[in-house]
Amino acid sequence: MSILVTGGAGYIGSHTVQALLDGGYNVVVVDNLTTGHIESINQAQVKFYSCDIRDKEMLSRIMREHSVESVIHFAASSLVGESMKDPAKYYDNNVYGTQCLLEAMSSQNVKHIVFSSTAATYGNPKQLPILETEPTMPTNTYGETKLTMERMMRWFEQAYGMTYVALRYFNAAGASENGAIGEDHTPETHLIPLVLQVALNQREHISVFGDDYDTSDGTCIRDYIHVSDLADAHVKALQHLQDGGTSDVFNLGNGNGYSVLEIIEAARVVTGHSIPARMEARREGDPAILIADASKAREQLKWVPQWTDIQQIISSAWKWHQANPKGYANE
Ligand code: UFG
Secondary structure (H helix, E strand, O other), X not given: OEEEEEOOOOHHHHHHHHHHHHOOOOEEEEEOOOOOOHHHOOOOOOEEEEOOOOOHHHHHHHHHHOOEEEEEEOOOOOOHHHHHHOHHHHHHHHHHHHHHHHHHHHHOOOOEEEXXXXXXXXXXXXXXXXXXOXXXXXXXXXXXXXXXXXXXXXXXXXXXXXXXXEEEEOEEEOOOOOOXXXXXXXXXXXXXXXXXXXXXXXXXXXXXXXXXOOOOOOOOEEOEXXXXXXXXHHHHHHHHHHOOOOOEEEEEOOOOOEEHHHHHHHHHHHHOOOOOEEEEOOOOOOOOEOOEOOHHHHHHOOOOOOOOOHHHHHHHHHHHHHHOOOHHHHO
């Protein structure tokens, strides 16, 4: 019996693959490698297929050949800014891709799916910190497609009995403690890796997208959660479903909000670099504040984040970026 990980060569996917291997699971990865990195996969331990999730036939064959019993689904386009400019790409890759995956699962009688969802499903929340019961009103196409994917799973459960856990994560950050894998996007759009590129003298400054939000210093506030803590939550969610647990939705975050300026300041302390910042216009689709109430995951999945200090989280990313200044292209 195996666990199929879609998008397992991506940032959060590769850390989850490592956590599954550490937990003794047989792992099969499919990834079309448009944003994932083959170097992040240990092919001695993992069966890897270069496959797009919209290829239903190939997915079905892989599930059959490896006796896949559960899926962890990461494969998706995931950039807020891009999703506002190219919504069709997000509906095709995310929504239609998930439809193909669920169809392949139902054809092969695969019963469980853990799904990589997002805080972007909430939009601008009315209450902070955000509970799973908060209304979902996405402010961007990315969040809208992830919400649609969650809902699709609910209807597939009714029709075919497959159970799901949707994990709505806040802002993933950091790198594996052993330094083997980390964050490498091209182009990079995420705050922490961009700030660290400035510290590596690869960029002259960090742009701050808006300082006129209704927050303490005017910049957006986010809840940063270490990628290894996210990986651990996926394994716990899988166990929950395999033990007969019911379908559910869980927030994953630390419950602490940091503004863009606070992240830059923390990175200055970690790196010893002055990291010049320049104020710029708001980025379309950005909610002002996203902070998680993740007590449901703590109580029901027994998930306890190990990385709660923002400087430690940034330090783990900094270690990886220093060792891999060109990302996986170094290898
Ligand atoms: N930001 C800047 N300058 C930059 C890059 C980002 O000011 O050069 C700001 C953004 O405007 C935002 C904050 O830093 O306010 C964080 O931005 P990121 O791009 O790092 O992350 P997002 O919050 O936009 O999105 C991330 C993931 C999404 C996920 C979301 C949930 O990319 O997949 O977290 O909170 F949905």
